[in-house]
Amino acid sequence: xxARAIPMPRPRRRRLSxxxxxxxxxxxxxFLVMGIITFYPLLFQTWMSFTDFQLKNLSGKVAPNxxxxxxxxxxxxxxxxxxxxxxxxxxxxxxxxxxxxxxIHVILGVAIAILLNVNGLRFKRIYRALFILPVIIPPIIVxxxxxxxxxxxxxxxxxxxxxxxxxxxxxxxxFKIDWLGQVNDPISFxxxxxxxxxxxxxxxWLGWPLNSVVATGALQSVPPxxxxxxxxxxxxxxxxxxxxxxxxxxxxxxxxxxxxxxxxFNLFYLSYFMTSGGPFGRTELFVTEAYKLVNDYQLYxxxxxxxxxxxxxxxxxTLVTNRLGRATASYAE
Amino acid sequence: MAQxxxxxxAARLTEPRALLRFRSRSPRxxxxxxxxxxxxxxxxxxxxxxxxxxxxxxxxxxxxxNLSRPDGLIPPGASLDAFARVIAQPTxxxxxxxxxxxxxxxxxxxxxxxxxxxxxxxxxxxxxxRFRGREVLMITIxxxxxxxxxxxxxxxxxxxxxxxxxxxxxxxVALRTSLVGVGLAVVSxxxxxxxxxxxxxxxxxxxxxxxxxxxxxxxxxxxFLKIVLPLAxxxxxxxxxxxxxxxxxxxxxxxxxxxxxxxxxxLSLALNKMxxxxxxxxxxxxxxxxxxxxxxxxxxxxxxxxxxxxxxxxGGVKG
Numbered sequence: 001x002x003a004r005a006i007p008m009p010r011p012r013r014r015r016l017s018x019x020x021x022x023x024x025x026x027x028x029x030x031f032l033v034m035g036i037i038t039f040y041p042l043l044f045q046t047w048m049s050f051t052d053f054q055l056k057n058l059s060g061k062v063a064p065n066x067x068x069x070x071x072x073x074x075x076x077x078x079x080x081x082x083x084x085x086x087x088x089x090x091x092x093x094x095x096x097x098x099x100x101x102x103x104i105h106v107i108l109g110v111a112i113a114i115l116l117n118v119n120g121l122r123f124k125r126i127y128r129a130l131f132i133l134p135v136i137i138p139p140i141i142v143x144x145x146x147x148x149x150x151x152x153x154x155x156x157x158x159x160x161x162x163x164x165x166x167x168x169x170x171x172x173x174x175f176k177i178d179w180l181g182q183v184n185d186p187i188s189f190x191x192x193x194x195x196x197x198x199x200x201x202x203x204x205w206l207g208w209p210l211n212s213v214v215a216t217g218a219l220q221s222v223p224p225x226x227x228x229x230x231x232x233x234x235x236x237x238x239x240x241x242x243x244x245x246x247x248x249x250x251x252x253x254x255x256x257x258x259x260x261x262x263x264x265f266n267l268f269y270l271s272y273f274m275t276s277g278g279p280f281g282r283t284e285l286f287v288t289e290a291y292k293l294v295n296d297y298q299l300y301x302x303x304x305x306x307x308x309x310x311x312x313x314x315x316x317x318t319l320v321t322n323r324l325g326r327a328t329a330s331y332a333e
Numbered sequence: 334m335a336q337x338x339x340x341x342x343a344a345r346l347t348e349p350r351a352l353l354r355f356r357s358r359s360p361r362x363x364x365x366x367x368x369x370x371x372x373x374x375x376x377x378x379x380x381x382x383x384x385x386x387x388x389x390x391x392x393x394x395x396x397x398x399n400l401s402r403p404d405g406l407i408p409p410g411a412s413l414d415a416f417a418r419v420i421a422q423p424t425x426x427x428x429x430x431x432x433x434x435x436x437x438x439x440x441x442x443x444x445x446x447x448x449x450x451x452x453x454x455x456x457x458x459x460x461x462x463r464f465r466g467r468e469v470l471m472i473t474i475x476x477x478x479x480x481x482x483x484x485x486x487x488x489x490x491x492x493x494x495x496x497x498x499x500x501x502x503x504x505x506v507a508l509r510t511s512l513v514g515v516g517l518a519v520v521s522x523x524x525x526x527x528x529x530x531x532x533x534x535x536x537x538x539x540x541x542x543x544x545x546x547x548x549x550x551x552x553x554x555x556x557f558l559k560i561v562l563p564l565a566x567x568x569x570x571x572x573x574x575x576x577x578x579x580x581x582x583x584x585x586x587x588x589x590x591x592x593x594x595x596x597x598x599x600l601s602l603a604l605n606k607m608x609x610x611x612x613x614x615x616x617x618x619x620x621x622x623x624x625x626x627x628x629x630x631x632x633x634x635x636x637x638x639x640x641x642x643x644x645x646x647x648g649g650v651k652g
Contacts, residue, residue, distance in 0.1 A: 026455060034477070041485045044492065122369065123373075131380075133387060135634075136631045144608045147608060268585065291483050291486065295585075295588065300487045304487045307484045315479075
């Protein structure tokens, strides 16, 4: 079974060049392993997605029923028998979540990289060493720690707000904010729960430093005499940034932003540990929903259909962002 | 970190030197005192936001009173009691931190070894050998890289669940509920990343070295073992480390596959349990546990960040 799942090139036996023969040997272990744990599961998953595979089929004694496209239709029509599932809301939230985060990460990352690149600024090296800290802490810990920081009763965020509030004679009770669970939207005309903003805050902390590293690399590749030339031509700071800095930043930041978009789109830990998708599933992402379909609801067939859809969605995102990347790249040149 | 092993379709990121310079420029130059102060205040503000969560957790962990919130950086009567408690038994399950760490370490190191060991072979083929179907296979690997680990969780669960029974020598084997099964699932995410990252690094090793060796009578296998592998040591270490981190912090496969304490919990499962029990779990214990959990990988990362960021940038991939 597994051997067949390996998409090996099959040139006619006679014309195998020595290189091809060596390549086969070197690739064999990797494709054997990937055949078993990646390609075959993907095929198996596609079959599963057309069945009603459930807990009772796990033992292998009862075969699941083939249900055709039912799983897909149920997902698209949000008719799954699980609480708070709404496909379109999930899709839009997930896309917006990734986009809003990446925009903030890139802007902050570039701004702070520029700040730390100012000639003559003291203690640069110390700041740069400290600002890398969020990157080096495992995301699962970052998520649980921020879950604690946003806690309604004991969290640091409320405590700091209360501390500031005292200075302005605001009673501490005003800052007993249920960051992760509040049902009412904080801004009436924006349909996003408070939990989204809490997640955004935590992910901003986590996300900008690596952008800053990438931006710093790009900034330092700008020849200093370009700035001098622009200055001599009477360009002000903003013009210098736009004309000199930006063309050097774009080629480095754009691929990184695309990568960041995909990573944030699939960011499991923050959503799962901080809000667990709440309130009412409104901060759920595709990855957390897929996890819950398997772990909490044991709807394996539905989960498979869900993952197949996620696969095509990611494929579409990759193609679109790649095209966008290429379009703006040629524009920049 | 298995889920974050996607690709940067980067062209320009493949400039490791630019990235390495991130920390290396020393500040020389002129800046008016007023601007210096304004910028310093700005930097300090950023420093505060970066350090705040970290200091908060440290302060919580040191607090002997098991308060739910610290009231100073070093609380009165600071002690390491919380650390002692979580080392003895972090959750209500009867399992010590050392046993949890041993399970996580076994998982992490086998994931690292397996993905690097198999990955470097494939990476060498992609980097050095011209063969039919090379492009197609490389794009396949790239496609797999884009997939989040969660995407194959249902079929893996069912497949691995099917592999159980009584084996003559090994006794009763149940693949899904063992660390081996989890390890296999984690490798499905780390292996394509390892192949891609290592291929990027091997591409930077000059071909002339191998050509010279070939003149001296080295065959492919010898030049791979004696020339390429030793030169690739930094990339092997970095890729292995990232695989290790993925295994060390792995959560979704462990939590879905291992659902019985007797099967051996890992650190991430214990952390999940502590978070789930917020309200009952003493906060100091949670803080101490987080620190002990993060410390091994964070410390390595901090001191070798130059090589890790550089090693990634070379591959044009970040994990």
